[in-house]
Amino acid sequence: MPKAKIVALVGFVLINLAIASAGNALDFAPGYPDYDSMVSEIYQVADQYPGLAEVEEYGKSLEERPMLALHIYRKDGIRRAGVMVAGNIHGNEMIGNRMAMAIAWRLVKDAETDAWIKSLLDRMEFWILPCLNPDGYFKTVEEYKAGDLSGHRKNANEVDLNRNFLLPGPRTLKINWAGSPKKEHPNYYGPFPLSEPETQAIKAFLDQHEIIGSINFHSVVGVLFPARCTNRECENLHREMGRAFQEHQKKVKYIYVLWPNYFDTFTGEMEDLQYHFYGTLAIDIELGRTGKNRKAAKKELGDKVGKGSANIYKEGFWTFNPINLDFWIENDRDATLAALEKAWELTEGKPIEKDKR
Secondary structure (H helix, E strand, C coil): CHHHHHHHHHHHHHHHHHHHHHHHHHEEEEEEEEEHHHHHHHHHHHHHHHEEEEEEEECCCCCCCCCEEEEECCCCCCCCEEEECCCCCCCCCHHHHHHHHHHHHHHHHHHCCCCCHHHHHEEEEEEEEECCHHHHCCCHHHHHHCCCCCCCCCCCCCCHHCCCCCCCCHCCCCCHHCCCCCCCCCEEECCCCCHEEEEEHHHHHHCCCCCCEEEEHHHHHEEEEEEECCCCCHHHHHHHHHHHHHHCCCCCCCCCCCCCCHHHHHHHHHHHHHHHHHCEEEEEEECCCCHHHHHHHHHHHHHHHHHHHCHHHHHCCHHHHHCHHHHHHHHHHHHHHHHHHHHHHHCCCCCCCHCCC
16 A cells, blocks of 8 residues: 555544544543533634524522523624523433433524424514533542442532422421432532522522513423412413423323312422522423333443442432433424414513512
8 A cells, every 4th residue: 555545544443433532532422522521612602603693691609610501592782581501400410401402402403494483483572491410410420430320419518499389378288299308318408598509599599580481391201390389370381381292202202290278388499489489481301211211221231330229319320311302302492492482472572470470
């Protein structure tokens, strides 16, 4: 083989090895970026689409990591109703982060080529908050690399951030998900509401930005939980929003759950804060399905999938986070946008008035 061809071949191999190495560095687990890569991707959206997107830092975590929002909107000076997509308030539920970013890419890439996406941006501006718990995300990555597949649900103070928001009313039931005063409990609600810098930052964000509809991603039981309602109008509005989501799911349909009043309570969750304090139609969507996630991961990873447990909070990484990301993104990405579109229609682009909540 001529020397020039050998040099070219060696160069080609080295370049591809470098690309492969860089690709591996992006993923600490198949399909999921490590912390630094996750942050870089947020900025990448704004860098590639400066006419539509910009990044806002709205706070810092306990360990001083930035809390970032992607603002996706038409920069034409016209004020539009704000809607919000949030994920990863529990550090180990990284599917929420991936779904939020998939929605961000859908909006910027198809803003002028897809008539529906164009119409959404003509009517609304989008706030994408992909990671509400950056310390939990970072620690989950580190624990996974060290061989602990359970990840880290809470923040650096061991507080469940989604039990640390202001309560519209008292906790009236002692049930597992309502929150606990015990630090070792997975739903430890902290010393007092808004005790954590992360929840303080989220509230400050909501104070500054009017949001009429919000989808907040969790995992992993394939259900929709609306904000806790205290009247029929609230129930009907959230049900209509949830129905729009269900109707646009491509393959797997989730269940809409409305607990009876005698089996429900305020818990310090973000949806209750959003609706009762800000008039935002807000739904928690639990992405994926436990059995389907573990089956898909077991098929691809074998024993590396980790052990299962009857306690959902101690389940392994691949129970909370589907390895077949494309399947679930296709299933739920556009359904989320349809739900936010329905919120815009139901509210006529304005928050629910205080006396009607």
